[in-house]
Amino acid sequence: MTHVSTSAPTSQVHSLPPAQWLPVAGAFAVQGLLFIGMTTNVPALQHRFELGELGLTLILLAMVLLSGAGSVLAEQIAARHGSATALRIGLSGLAIGVAGIGLAPSLAALGGGVTAYGLAVGMVDAASNMQGIALEHRAGRTLLPRLHAGWTTGGILATVLALLTGGAPLAWAVAPLAIVPVLLLTASFQRHDTPADAGETNTVPWRQISLVGAALVLFYMVDTAAATWGPVFLHTVHGLAVGSVAWATLPYLVATLAARIGAAATLARLGGPRTISLGALIAAAALALLVASPSAPVAVAAFALLGLGVGVIAPLSFTAAARLAGGPGADRARLDAVVARFNQFNYAGALIGAVMTGLVGSGNLRLGFAVPMVLILGILPLARQFATR
Incomplete structure (x- = not known):
């Protein structure tokens, strides 16, 4: 069984100036801000367009499938023009999609906004992780937990905004967020030159990467269920007002941020397998x-x-997949292609978390959340893939 190192040898560790990592952290933050800004307004979206759980589930399904297509698109763009270009195009799409959803006057217009947003989410997901892996290999140490903490920070900000603007019309609560990704379009992201035929992945150990990907599926199953259906759960099961349902999201994100900021210390104390196993048990409880x-x-x-x-x-999981694909010595285009394809596990998990939770819980969301409660324990036999050397 192949094991994955989650840390780099100390001799390879280099410090990075803020100018190199802040733009990438900013991209993660923008993504978190917009995603949580959208999900905390799901109840308002339901009321605005008179959607039931089934109708909302179908919209979420379309968004997941579009995001998967966006990840594939990011791979194609990155292979020719680099992940920085793919990230900028994705950020532009986020602005268009968020504005379209917030200002949609009809279900047809909402569909257009959802299409743009879904494709852009996939592109930004893939490209920001490509950028993060490039930074990790430049620094010689694990950085993605801290970069993903940027995503969580953006999500916390969105949750606070949702609590402050609770009860505001959808257009006022969502559409103004469209300006945020535009602010990053001129940022200095990681650049690299790659020939058009680079990125050959025939020799990538996909079997081992798929085992790590299974853990990513299970994470996003839980994460998407919590982000999408958590506010609905508080509204329909416990009767909280629409303006207060973001209380499902805020504690979840604050705790996630703490876990990511403390990841280095946790890994040093427990090691990868025990960190992952303990996390799965806590999640099930x-x-x-x-x-x-x-x-x-x-x-x-x-x-x-x-x-x-x-x-x-x-x-x-992303760090592990990149190491299996060849690590710092691998061709950059090859790593970008692997990250983009590995990112598809994200949407498999989102599909389970958003769609299955909604379908099973269409009559009672308690039953819907029982699905991830059981499935998250599937991480336990996968934890050995995160062993450190």
Whole structure:
């Protein structure tokens, strides 16, 4: 069994000036800001267009499939023009999509906004992780947990905004966020020159990468269920007002941020396998508490515990996949292609988390959250893939 190192030899560690990593962290932050800005307004979207759980589930399904297509598109653009170009195009698409959703006057117009947004999410997902891997290899150490903490920070900001603007019309709550990705279009991202025929992946050990990808699927299953259905859970199960349902998201994100900031210390103390295993067990316990929650405060505490458990799984998975693909010595275009394809595991997890949770929980969301409660334990036999050397 191939094991994956989650740290680099000390002799290879280099410090990076803020000018190199801040733009990439900013891209993650913008993505988190917009994603959580959208999900915390799901109940408002339901009311605006009179959508039931099934209708909302179909929209989420379309968004997941479009995001997968966007990730493929990012791979093609990165192979020819570099991941920085793919990231800028994705950021532009986010601006268009968010504005389109926030200002949509009809279901048809909403579909156009969802299409632009879904494709752009996939592009930014893939390209920002390509940029993060490039930074890790330049620094010679694990950086993705900290960069993904930028995503979480953006999400926390979006949650606070949602709480402050609770009850505002959808156009006022969502559309102004479209300006944020535009601000990053001129940022100095990681650049690299690659020939058009670079990025050959025939020799990539996809079997081993798929094992790590399974852990990513399980993380995004939980993460998307919490982000998408958490506010709905508090609204429909515990009767919180639409303006207050962001309390499902804020504790989850704050705990996730703490887990990601403390990832280096946790890995040093416990090692990769035990860190991942402990996180899965905490997540299962948190979801059990959520399913049985007798009140909104207990449900909010369950979401916080959930974020603490799963916070480091995604960034460590991308780092592991890049190492299996060849590590710092591999061709940059090859690594970008692997990251883009590995990112597809993200959407498989999102599909389970958003769609299956909605379908199973269409009559009772407690049953919907029982699905990830059981499936998250599938990470336990995969934890050995994160062993350090």
